[in-house]
Amino acid sequence: MxxxxxxxxxxxxxxxxxxxVEFEVSFWTIRDSIKGEGDFLNAVGGKTPLQIIEMGKEVYQKRKAEGFKGYDQYSSWEDMISKFGKERNDQESHKGNAKGKETAKDKANDVLYKL
Known part of the structure; x- marks a missing residue:
């Protein structure tokens, strides 16, 4: 892993x-949906970033159709990616607040996608 x-x-x-952001979200969406390490590695191994993004979209669509609780706040894949992208931009703009120095608080606020 x-x-x-x-x-x-x-x-x-x-x-x-x-x-x-779309690639990262796709990767972690797939990881969240495939719990076994071996199964996950087999699913993503050898895939290009575009293939991983497509897989992530498919997992999102399937889970959204099944009523997956984490996705009820998003109207679409694009909406979810847009919101995560905004969060990432907000985080990056806050990192520059300490004269270019990253603080412990900044490190603690790294983006972790929990889906």
């Missing part, structure tokens, strides 16, 4: 900034 997380971080950093 550590190798997968390192790979995701590397892939994310190579994506265009506007695709990073």
């Amino acid at each position: 550590q190798t997968a997380f390192k790979s995701v971080k590397g892939l994310k950093n190579r994506l265009a900034p506007e695709s990073r």
Whole structure:
């Protein structure tokens, strides 16, 4: 799993900034839906970022149709991505408050997607 997380971080950093949040949300949406590590690694292994995003969208659509509680606040995948993107931008703008220094509070507020 550590190798997968390192790979995701590397892939994310190579994506265009506007695709990073969607990729991260997709990855963690898939991870949340597939509990077994082996099954999860088999599902995402060898996939491109675009394929992972497509998988994330499919999981979202399926769970939303099933009434998944975490998704009731979003009208669509795009709405969810937009809200997470805004949260990320807000966090990044707050990190610069301490003359460019990241504080312990900033580190504690890193974006974690709980779906």
